[in-house]
Every structure is written in structure tokens, then in C-alpha cells.
Amino acid sequence: MDALPIMFDPVPGHACAAALAILLLSSAWRKLADREVFRATVELYDLLPAAAVGAFAGLFPLLEAAAGVVVVLRPDGPWMLLPLAVLGLSTAAILINVLRGRSNLECGCGGDSQPRLSWALVMRNGALLGGVLVAAAVDNGRPLVWVDFLSVAALTLALAGLYAALNQLLANQPESMQTGSLS
Numbered sequence: 001m002d003a004l005p006i007m008f009d010p011v012p013g014h015a016c017a018a019a020l021a022i023l024l025l026s027s028a029w030r031k032l033a034d035r036e037v038f039r040a041t042v043e044l045y046d047l048l049p050a051a052a053v054g055a056f057a058g059l060f061p062l063l064e065a066a067a068g069v070v071v072v073l074r075p076d077g078p079w080m081l082l083p084l085a086v087l088g089l090s091t092a093a094i095l096i097n098v099l100r101g102r103s104n105l106e107c108g109c110g111g112d113s114q115p116r117l118s119w120a121l122v123m124r125n126g127a128l129l130g131g132v133l134v135a136a137a138v139d140n141g142r143p144l145v146w147v148d149f150l151s152v153a154a155l156t157l158a159l160a161g162l163y164a165a166l167n168q169l170l171a172n173q174p175e176s177m178q179t180g181s182l183s
Helices: 010-033 035-045 050-073 077-099 119-136 146-171 175-179
Strands: none
Touching: 010 035, 010 050, 010 077, 010 119, 010 146, 035 050, 050 077, 077 119, 119 146
16 A cells, blocks of 8 residues: 655745745845844854855855745745755854853844844754755645735735744843843
């Protein structure tokens, strides 16, 4: 007897793809708009040789923008490795610095209110990586109908709003919560 394929409703996958595209494209835009600040942030992370910082700071926002386009246009197969790699690289850099105890750094995500590095930021990025996997599970053969498009739009707005609210909460958390100390 053949195993039944896992079937997912396509609405959450399309909504995750759209929300991730908004996030990745806006983040790339903010980094490109203020290249020097992003370059300084990459330098402060202290993960790359000094000679590689400029090249990485110039290339990463372009890869981030490409990942944003990929999640909308090609949310299937090997193409989804790009958003996984971009978000995975960001998460690894944050994780390494949190493990080093360097929670005084801003994340470098772009925007006016940037959270400082913390375990909560690592978990937020883990949820984003999970969103990439949900977006990649979109193609199950069921076509979207008119009500699905409304659902995708509503869920996309809800996910984008949830991300913005969480980011603001992380940016405004007390210093003792960022470092994990209770004093």
C-alpha cells in the first residue's frame, strides 16, 4: 500500500511566502539605503576578516533581496535554499555573538528600531526559518480559489504585523532581559 502524501492547505504557505518577501525585501532596501551603517554592523559582529567586511556588506543585501523575490516567484524546490541560507547565515551570526556574550550589538536588520542581540532574536529567526519551510510546502496541487486570495492577503498582513510588533518589543526590552541577568 502506498503511503499517503502529506497534504498542506496552500493558503498558509502562500501567506508565509508573501510575508517573508515583504520582510526580506524591506530589510534589503534598508541595508542598501544606509550601506555604511550596515557595514559598521557587520564589522562589529567580528566574524569576518577586515578585508572581507566590505564585500560581504555589499553582497548580503543583494542576496537578501534575491531571496525575497525567490519566495514569491519560485517557492519550490532548490530555489528555497537561498532564503534558507540568507536567514540561516543571519541567525548563525546572531547566535555566535549571543554565545560570546555580546548582546550589546544591534541586530543590523535595518530600520529605525533595531533589537539588540538576544536569545529571543535567535528564536525569532528560527520562526522565520520555519516560515520558509511552510512556504516551500506550498505546492500540493490544489489551485487557489477567490476566497483563498482574501485569506492569503489577510494572513500576510497578520504575519507582517506580528513580526513588526515582535521586533518593536525586542527593540524595547529592558537591558536585563537582553543579557539574561535578573539584577
